[in-house]
Amino acid sequence: METFESLFYNNVKLFALILVLFSAGVLIYNWRRRWLYYYASKIPGPFALPLLGSFHLVSEGPHGVHKFLKNLFTDYPSTLKVWLGPELYVSTTEPEYLKLLLTRFLDKGNFYHLMTGYFQRALAAAPVKLWKKNRKNINPTFNITLINSFVDIFSKHAKVFTEKFKDGCGKETDDIYPSVWECTLDAGCETLADVSPSIIKTQQYLSGVFRIEEILMKRFFHPLLHFDIFWNLSPLKKELNKLWKQNCSCMQKMIDLMEVPKTTQDNDNEDVSTKKRFLTHLIDLNHKQEVPHDYVLEESQIMFFVGTETSAVVLSSTLLVLGMYPDLQKKIDEELYSIFGDSDRDPSLEDVNQMQYLERVIKETMRLLPPIPFVMRSVDENVHLGPYVFPKDARVIIPIAMVHRRPEFWPDPEKFDPDRFLPEEAEKRPVCSYIPFSYGVRNCIGYKYGLLSMKIILSTFLRSYRIKSSNYKSIQDMDLFIHVVAKPKNGYKIVIEKKQK
Template sequence: MKIIEPLLYSNLRLFSPIFVIFLIALFVYHWRRRWLYYYSSKIPGPFPVPLVGNINLVTGGAFEIHKFLRNLFTDYPNIVKTWVGPYLYVSTTEPEYIKLILTRFLDKGNYYHLMTGYFRRSLAAAPLELWKQNRKNINPTFNISLINSFVDTFAKHAKLFTENFDDVCGKEAVDVFPSIWKCTLDAGCETLADVNPSLINTQQYVAGIFRIEEILLRRFFHPLLHFDIFWSLSPLKKEVNTLWKQNCSCIQKMIDLMESKSTQDDNENASTKKRFLTHMMNLDRNQEIPHDYVLEESQIMYFVGTEISAAVLSSTLLVLGMYPDIQTKIDEELNAIFGDSDRDPTLEDVHQMQYLDRVLKETMRLIPPLPFVMRSIDENVHLGKYVLPTGTKVIIPIAMVHRRPDFWPDPAKFDPDRFLPDEVEKRPVCSYIPFSYGARNCIAYKYGLLSMKIILSTFLRSYKVTSSNYKSIEDMDFLIQVVARPKNGYKITVEKRERRSNC
């Protein structure tokens, strides 16, 4: 004991100052955040667990987020707070608040910071100042005249996709998403990069994008992985790095093919020069942007952009399998435009697809491809009787906004006529935001809508969806990642239209 006591005493003398310094640092940390705690205490929400916040309520990760948000807004309508570790998140479905947030605050916040090294410099996730420059660089590649010039290309790939359904016509249900995504990917090869898709085996890269999205979301829901030191030690980082390099090789192969083609064709026309990847390559050659940024931005545009279009198209076919009366009305509209002709759609035809347009919009209302958008608040802002303090992260849960009964009567009902002009006028701005809103909205949404109308109209002129693996939209559980998808896939059965030929 005579030996142990001095050792204990000396250790206490050593650790006491460290403990005091720790307490002082902890006090200073929380003192600097006092207004965050004060104002957040006025906002309703579930009680947080120390250190982890409310992450314990989403134990199933990506599979449980949709249910969690739905239950959260049942208990706390319009506005609610949650904590993810030390970060305060406020979610709102109030259109007035959404418009203010999306217009006034353009930095996307912590979730996107976790994408550093992957999508962090892309338009989807870049810090504000970098985003402004990137948007300026990319804007010319999505002007409406250039997008309209892609009609024939979209029609070509829509016809190829449709022809491939002969093998499953009248047989058991098939998950339509992989073949639709191949269609949008192939069309993207030609429209965004002017590359023959047969030269690029894109299918081997698709699973990589899925996994990257899954890992980055898992990082968000694991507070320790927010710290770079723990993330660097995680096997998930090694996995996502490998997948990232693999998918970059796909984009690099496109660039190599385009460079080879350009050396053989000195008379490259102006339209080709404005295509997305060609334009980015020219900026790279002129040293206006770094090459690794070209690879990063191209992955978002090519893989994630085409994934969003494929998800909307697949969801629409699911809906048509649930509601045959909706499909009948589409068929009547297409008959009025095309009759029995199997000619390709023109831009004028697309403008006449008004009911189909409303069906797509109603699908994106009930099954939005983007589950949420986020913003970081860099100054105190008043939302009605609440104050969001500096440092708050705001989540806009798009699916919950699209189901508010005060703006969408009988919100679970699928009704395309909600998007008749007179009905649209009745609703406030930001009650419908499938592509976000304001300056940081989706730059390619017009490109996506045009491709979707051509692909869907081409398919539905040849085939009828007879069933889906869901009886109603309410039966669908969603896997929430960068793009939301039904957990049980997009399975439909089809049969040939009688006006063509029978299966």
């Protein structure tokens, strides 16, 4: 039998061995990252604690991200760094640097990798090699000719949306955003899939989407949940899996409906544009065994809820802005009257193309309130940017919201001025000083689709109503939180007045 002294001595030796091995592991880990630390030391940024980095600066989580980015670029130069845990994040608002980063580096990095298991194949998060293949597959479904064929569908759903408010004029709405999102989702069902929106329980679906985004952001801002061992034990993962399965069942229902065999007559009468619609095209690729079924589900989830949600955010934000600045509405009214007169006819493509001032208002809204306030990239080699080196394995934050407020390119940047987007003004600014849809080959595939839908929905609504006020006096009053997309914490409340014919 071992004596107490021998047990104690053996345990001390074991502890010492573990300590030596751990210390050796830490030394090897840091030695391999020595150039990361070296180049990072040359870039300005906030104080970082060992292991935790500057996570204390984002303790508010999704509700403090916008303020965090704003404070960073107020306190530090246009190129900076921040440590979040052991990960180095570098960022810049210099357009020439952004152009290089967004053109050369297409991998989206750790933020999107945390979504693995949900969006691992979809355009938003796929590894570069897979993304290239999928983007090539999907490009035909967003060509301009096909998008322009959706004018009548967008108009139909714009009228349904407009009709909802005929009995609520003069009263503050609870929050216009859910109704706007329902409109963009319903239009998406017909344009992207050629199915009736009635097959989706819209409110249940949208609340599920909102919670999925909330959980994903909670994971990102909780350092321990970055590790799969802790994430797999978290009740958040169980909830996310349940919600994901629930929303996938909606997509599957839509796919099943579209796969019902058509009669010969139906096939003969089927428009070419219908065959090339987003989900129809993906189902066809799946039948040809060019893409797996799980990919069809993942890509559909992203396109149907993130795609329609970003449009809904911009539309809701624009209505808020019109409530803050009545002079904008007057100019929009004049433009719409010059196009339609007293007619209540549906807009044509030619009409939409004449809505130049309305388009400038939408673009200025996206400048100050971009629905996606930042995107990420990962660099796989050292990148020399002026006096700095963004080191290999660093994560890059592209701070869209901060780029859009650079006074060098946007004089009096907090002022809402649609005329910044007059052609002669736009020509003065460098490439990548305005990037609401990102930039380069990995930009937003649906930006033309979104802009067309927004112009039709807004023009239809504003021909019937006037926005009298909103729950904000200025854009600076809006406190934003970020659940994948950025929204104001206090919602989108406006007062609507019926126009007199």
